Each structure stands twice: as structure tokens, then as C-alpha cells.
Amino acid sequence: MKALKIVAILLVVYAGVVVVFESLLGYFQPAGQGTLVITTTGSDGDVSDRVLSRIESQDKIYVSVNHWPRDWYRRALANPSVEVTLDGEKAPYVAVPVGAEEHGILDEAFPQGMVFRILTGFPPRHFVRLEPR
Secondary structure: OHHHHHHHHHHHHHHHHHHHHHHHHHHHOOOOOOEEEEEEEOOOOOEEEEEEEEEEEOOEEEEEEOOOOOHHHHHHHHOOEEEEEEOOEEEEEEEEEOOHHHHHHHHHHOOOOHHHHHHHOOOOOEEEEEEEO
């Protein structure tokens, strides 16, 4: 019974670490040279910006959903007409979810580190290709 309590406490602490880490990333939205800002529109017309790490492969731009908070991703799937601010310039794009083959290639070429996966609670990863409009 004591071992079960210890495991339960460790799971609660781990969940707390994941929530704090994800919350801080969402709040501060750190931006840098390898990031872009995606602007999505919700079903009610509200506009939302999210800083994301960009992935460039074969002259294409991708972003991936690597975290549990993924409202930008749901919004981009529901309304794929997005705006992207890249290197200070805003332009219209279409967010295209990638298929299984392309996903496999990207996941292998741009793996996530184990520490990152632990800190984010092992969320499923999905990629979106950003096609200029």
C-alpha cells in the first residue's frame, strides 16, 4: 500500500511539472530565429496568434503540434486559411495536414529529444505544411 501511495504522489508531481512547463511556454511564447507566428481564425471570427517553431524541409515550411495545448492546430484544421509572420513579414498561407508518409519522414528528420517529451507529457505529434496562397 505504501508503494502505491509513492507511485501516486510521483504521478501527481509529474503531472504538475507538465502543467507548469506547458503553461509557462504558452504564456511566454518564446520567439527567436527559428520561429514564426501563425494567426488562426476561430469559428466565431476571433483571431489568435501563436508562436511556433518552424521546420524547413525540401523548400517547404512546416510546423508541428508538440504540446497538449493545441487550440491553434484545431483552428487551423477547421479554417486552413491562416496568416504567417515569418522573418517579420506577414503573408497568407494554407495550413495542410500532412499524410502518414510525409509525417514519418519529418518525424525521423526532426526528432524530439527525450527531455522535451518528458517535460511535455508525451503528447501525440502532428505536422502541418504551410503553403503560400
